[in-house]
Amino acid sequence: MSVSRPARATWLAALLRPDKSLARRLSAVLPRGLLARVLLILLLPLVVLQGVALQLFYGGHLDVISRRLTSGLAGDVGFVSVMVEAASPETRPFVMREAQWRLGLALSFEPDAALGPIPHRPAWMRLLPLESDLRSALSERLALPFDVDWHSDPNVIIIRAQLDDGVLTFEASRRRLITTTLYVFVIWLVGSAVLLAVVAVLFMKNQVRAIRRLAEASETFGLGRDNGPIKPEGAREVRQAAVAFNAMRERILRFVNQRTEMLAGISHDLRTPLTRMRLELTMLPRTPETEADIAALTQDVEEMERMVEAYLAFARGEGTEAARSADLVAIVSEAVAKARRSGATVELEMPEALPLRLRSDAMARALGNLLDNARRHARRIAVTVRPPAGAERGWAEVLVDDDGPGIPAAQRAEAFKPFTSGSATGTGLGLAIARDVVRAHGGEIALEESPMGGLRARMRLPV
Numbered sequence: 001m002s003v004s005r006p007a008r009a010t011w012l013a014a015l016l017r018p019d020k021s022l023a024r025r026l027s028a029v030l031p032r033g034l035l036a037r038v039l040l041i042l043l044l045p046l047v048v049l050q051g052v053a054l055q056l057f058y059g060g061h062l063d064v065i066s067r068r069l070t071s072g073l074a075g076d077v078g079f080v081s082v083m084v085e086a087a088s089p090e091t092r093p094f095v096m097r098e099a100q101w102r103l104g105l106a107l108s109f110e111p112d113a114a115l116g117p118i119p120h121r122p123a124w125m126r127l128l129p130l131e132s133d134l135r136s137a138l139s140e141r142l143a144l145p146f147d148v149d150w151h152s153d154p155n156v157i158i159i160r161a162q163l164d165d166g167v168l169t170f171e172a173s174r175r176r177l178i179t180t181t182l183y184v185f186v187i188w189l190v191g192s193a194v195l196l197a198v199v200a201v202l203f204m205k206n207q208v209r210a211i212r213r214l215a216e217a218s219e220t221f222g223l224g225r226d227n228g229p230i231k232p233e234g235a236r237e238v239r240q241a242a243v244a245f246n247a248m249r250e251r252i253l254r255f256v257n258q259r260t261e262m263l264a265g266i267s268h269d270l271r272t273p274l275t276r277m278r279l280e281l282t283m284l285p286r287t288p289e290t291e292a293d294i295a296a297l298t299q300d301v302e303e304m305e306r307m308v309e310a311y312l313a314f315a316r317g318e319g320t321e322a323a324r325s326a327d328l329v330a331i332v333s334e335a336v337a338k339a340r341r342s343g344a345t346v347e348l349e350m351p352e353a354l355p356l357r358l359r360s361d362a363m364a365r366a367l368g369n370l371l372d373n374a375r376r377h378a379r380r381i382a383v384t385v386r387p388p389a390g391a392e393r394g395w396a397e398v399l400v401d402d403d404g405p406g407i408p409a410a411q412r413a414e415a416f417k418p419f420t421s422g423s424a425t426g427t428g429l430g431l432a433i434a435r436d437v438v439r440a441h442g443g444e445i446a447l448e449e450s451p452m453g454g455l456r457a458r459m460r461l462p463v
């Protein structure tokens with residue numbers, strides 16, 4: 001029967017089409033790590049191949065050898081038994097002596113004895129297939145009742161045959177039946193697999209380390225932290241990826257620098273005309289009709305000034321200020337006092353003093369931004385300064401809590417991004433600047449849910 005062309009094509013296509021569910025099932029079973037996968041890919045075919053070779057070659061080969069050896073021994077035993085049985089009482093010792101040294105069998109005869117019941121042994125103790133081969137060869141060539149004892153002596157096989165007038169016992173060396181090549185082959189199989197595994201682990205560890213380092217560098221850079229270029233290492237492809245990462249990092253840094261410089265330039269240039277506009281507004285003649293417009297305009301100009309200030313602070317990155325020993329508590333009280341002056345209700349809880357190495361102006365701006373956000377979104381604010389203690393040894397904390405609407409957990413990371421603002425008048429730089437400042441101090445800032453119901457900003461600073 002022949003398969004028609006289109007039918008064969010679909011059959012082939014079905015075979016070649018990657019089976020999604022199979023792939024999914026396979027990847028669920030496969031180990032996740034690269035090292036484990038490579039080991040599996042290397043070792044599995046090797047072990048399977050060697051197992052097949054062992055079965056095909058040695059399975060057949062050993063079978064033949066075992067049958068030949070057992071049949072030789074059974075022939076000797078059968079022949080000697082017949083000779084002993086046929087010999088007269090005078091010639092019997094002579095026959096036994098001759099058999100002993102010419103055939104290498106230790107012989108003894110117990111007159112008038114009978115074979116006892118064969119002791120029962122569990123099946124797993126049998127030296128299959130050698131034991132059954134010997135048994136069937138003996139049944140064929142001895143043709144007398146017999147039993148075989150493999151276990152009384154580890155070096156000897158004891159065969160007992162029931163003669164007419166007693167029991168003839170043979171002791172044959174096990175070496176007549178057992179070949180050691182099988183063990184050599186098994187040791188070679190296991191040894192080569194272990195050797196390959198060791199070499200693969202040693203080699204792959206370096207490759208995996210290089211890939212992992214690249215992944216970590218990309219992750220931290222993606223989170224906005226720059227730890228400098230990475231050293232290309234490992235195989236050529238991994239090096240290539242590292243070089244590409246370094247080039248990309250260069251380009252992104254250059255791009256960000258250009259953008260911030262442009263932002264700084266524009267903000268700086270806008271400051272002077274804005275100041276002039278505010279001055280001119282104060283000098284405008286006021287009439288009852290224009291009063292409201294002038295007030296609104298002044299408010300807009302002030303708003304623009306505030307934004308320009310924020311852009312400038314962001315672009316400058318507060319990089320010029322040097323860290324000095326300063327009192328965190330004093331800076332926090334100053335920022336809180338400023339927030340209270342602009343109408344906020346702030347509870348304050350803090351220790352007497354907490355001296356740290358700080359860039360005071362930058363820190364004041366970061367705290368100001370957090371308090372400004374809280375003031376705009378909530379009615380009550382609580383600020384807590386925690387000195388390093390307990391599990392948080394080595395870290396001081398500043399918590400800014402409010403009772404406002406908070407930020408859903410999924411949007412907290414987004415809120416830190418520069419220029420993302422929920423309000424029309426915001427620059428979206430407040431949190432970005434606060435995070436830059438805290439990170440420049442070696443600390444970290446996180447947004448959480450506040451016990452007051454709103455948002456909690458948690459600043460951690462190394463002591």
Ligand SMILES: Nc1ncnc2c1ncn2[C@@H]1O[C@H](COP(=O)(O)OP(=O)(O)OP(=O)(O)O)[C@@H](O)[C@H]1O
Pocket residue numbers: 310369373374377402404405406407415416420421422423425426427428429430431432454455
């Ligand atoms: N305490 C808070 N409660 C609720 N939402 C907040 C709070 N703080 C910040 N947000 C949200 O996160 C966004 C980003 O805040 P961010 O301070 O970075 O920018 P902004 O306040 O909009 O602008 P700017 O601070 O420059 O005036 C805000 O627009 C607001 O939607």
Ligand SMILES: [Mg+2]
Pocket residue numbers: 369372373426429430431
């Ligand atoms: Mg803000």
